[in-house]
Amino acid sequence: MSAKKSIFSPISLLILVKSIWCLCLIFPVSSALAQSNVDIDNSETETTIEQVTSVSQLQDVQPQDWAFEALQSLVERYGVIAGYPNGSFQGSRAMSRYEFAAGINAVLEQVNELIRNGKSDLVASEDLEKLQRLQAIFAPELATLRGRVDNLEGQTAILESNQFSTTTKLQGQAIFAFNVGGFGGDRIIAPRGRVIADNDPNATLIYRLSLDLNTSFYGTDLLKVRLVTGSDGANDNAGGYLEPNLGSTLDFSIPGRNDQLSIGRLYYTFKPVEDLQVTIGPAIVAPDFVDQNRYANISFLDFSTQALVNNYILLPRPAGAGAFINWQPKASPLKLRALYVAGDATDSLPENRRLIGGGAAEDIRLFPTAGGGANGGLFGDPYQGFVELEYAPTKTLAVRLQYSGGRLFGSSFNGVGVNFDLALNNRVGVFGRYGYASYPDTSLGDINPHYWMAGLGFRDLFMERAIAGIAIGQPFIENAVGDSTQMNFEAFYNFPVTDHIRVTPLIQVIAHPSNQDSNGTIVTGTLRTVFAL
Numbered sequence: 001m002s003a004k005k006s007i008f009s010p011i012s013l014l015i016l017v018k019s020i021w022c023l024c025l026i027f028p029v030s031s032a033l034a035q036s037n038v039d040i041d042n043s044e045t046e047t048t049i050e051q052v053t054s055v056s057q058l059q060d061v062q063p064q065d066w067a068f069e070a071l072q073s074l075v076e077r078y079g080v081i082a083g084y085p086n087g088s089f090q091g092s093r094a095m096s097r098y099e100f101a102a103g104i105n106a107v108l109e110q111v112n113e114l115i116r117n118g119k120s121d122l123v124a125s126e127d128l129e130k131l132q133r134l135q136a137i138f139a140p141e142l143a144t145l146r147g148r149v150d151n152l153e154g155q156t157a158i159l160e161s162n163q164f165s166t167t168t169k170l171q172g173q174a175i176f177a178f179n180v181g182g183f184g185g186d187r188i189i190a191p192r193g194r195v196i197a198d199n200d201p202n203a204t205l206i207y208r209l210s211l212d213l214n215t216s217f218y219g220t221d222l223l224k225v226r227l228v229t230g231s232d233g234a235n236d237n238a239g240g241y242l243e244p245n246l247g248s249t250l251d252f253s254i255p256g257r258n259d260q261l262s263i264g265r266l267y268y269t270f271k272p273v274e275d276l277q278v279t280i281g282p283a284i285v286a287p288d289f290v291d292q293n294r295y296a297n298i299s300f301l302d303f304s305t306q307a308l309v310n311n312y313i314l315l316p317r318p319a320g321a322g323a324f325i326n327w328q329p330k331a332s333p334l335k336l337r338a339l340y341v342a343g344d345a346t347d348s349l350p351e352n353r354r355l356i357g358g359g360a361a362e363d364i365r366l367f368p369t370a371g372g373g374a375n376g377g378l379f380g381d382p383y384q385g386f387v388e389l390e391y392a393p394t395k396t397l398a399v400r401l402q403y404s405g406g407r408l409f410g411s412s413f414n415g416v417g418v419n420f421d422l423a424l425n426n427r428v429g430v431f432g433r434y435g436y437a438s439y440p441d442t443s444l445g446d447i448n449p450h451y452w453m454a455g456l457g458f459r460d461l462f463m464e465r466a467i468a469g470i471a472i473g474q475p476f477i478e479n480a481v482g483d484s485t486q487m488n489f490e491a492f493y494n495f496p497v498t499d500h501i502r503v504t505p506l507i508q509v510i511a512h513p514s515n516q517d518s519n520g521t522i523v524t525g526t527l528r529t530v531f532a533l
Helices: 013-024 042-048 066-078 097-116 125-137 139-162 238-242
Strands: 168-183 195-197 204-215 222-230 262-273 276-285 319-327 334-342 383-391 397-408 411-423 428-442 445-447 450-459 467-477 487-496 501-511 522-532
Touching: 066 097, 066 125, 097 125, 097 139, 125 139, 168 238, 195 238, 238 501, 238 522, 397 428
Parallel strands: none
Antiparallel strands: 168 204, 168 522, 204 222, 222 262, 262 276, 276 319, 319 334, 334 383, 383 397, 397 411, 411 428, 428 445, 428 450, 450 467, 467 487, 487 501, 501 522
């Protein structure tokens, strides 16, 4: 195990620059009044209004000035409040001449709009006279503002013509985590007796970088492409290295490809009819769509232990090509979901990843890497289906009944499960999962494992937007696997540093790892930092 570092900067510069330009435009400006049918004679005004000296043009407009009172009356009469910092005219403080000129422009736009719509009778003649005088007094400032607007509009047009896409949004995420851990006793062995380690692993720096390209063509659809890279994967942390078989690794580290860039997601979601959503693609991951839970679901946000974020024994091969259907009838507490995933659609039978018992050496696994009837392809072994019925009678309670089945390297498997979450109040909730499955013809014979987990989730704990949780579970209860039953525990506290940075210290405790009574308890600590763009 070794530490790895990387730099992640998937920033859309053009979109950022455009946003900054738009924020600079605080007040709307227009010269439409001069183009209207109302003839405002500036030459006559110049003969009746004293010339403004250069010194006076540098002075703020005071509340007791005539110009201030005139503009205030116009703002109140024509309802021009949009554009001011707090949505109201600042009637008790001095205003800079440029700020005042922006207010004049706002009134001009409103009056001009009334005239264009044939409502000139709503504009009093004395108001037009006030506007004439104000235009003359603040002519330099108005000219400067209009010049800035023209420049901004030109720059915006350039940015829009050169932006990445009018329909595609870029989202980036960088996860960095420092992990250290060790175990009691002399060594750690796998379920089948192979020695995994006889020394504590080194501390590691884990990273995962992802860039999402989210494209919508109609507003109700989504084409998602995710590029991902990261450190060594499931064994780059103490839990995954010492216990690679029964879901103790940090789930967010699994997509790592040892510094290689790969496609993590590629699918298209659309709505053919009302209440029905369909997703198809060559790279989908089942937990993105099924077995979700409001308190234990997203490994970079809440719990990180793999066996605590999804029903471990029901999803032995969760990634691949496939399809997903989500039916959500309106005004109904029921939702029905169905998923199909082909684990080897390209017929290449790659290295066994994220299977029950997945490890580094052949005699650690519960299933062989290939063979036993596995033939790959979109409809060939390995594949799995998943059906989930959710019942949510209120916003605080959701119960999900689940069925999973398919073929895995020559043998069929079936499983059932339940998943629930209940918000006790706005700050505290309880949640849990249970599963039972039948796996025939494994390297340990026919096995029928059970799985359970439960915990407490907390919101706004000690500070706003903070998330915390504690959970415990047994991912693989099966007498044929080892001579004991592994138990996983995790506690975390996730707090925001900024709107885009969150930091999470977490601890994992693994008792009787790999279902072996002789294995000492594994304890690991992780400091996880997530940067989101």
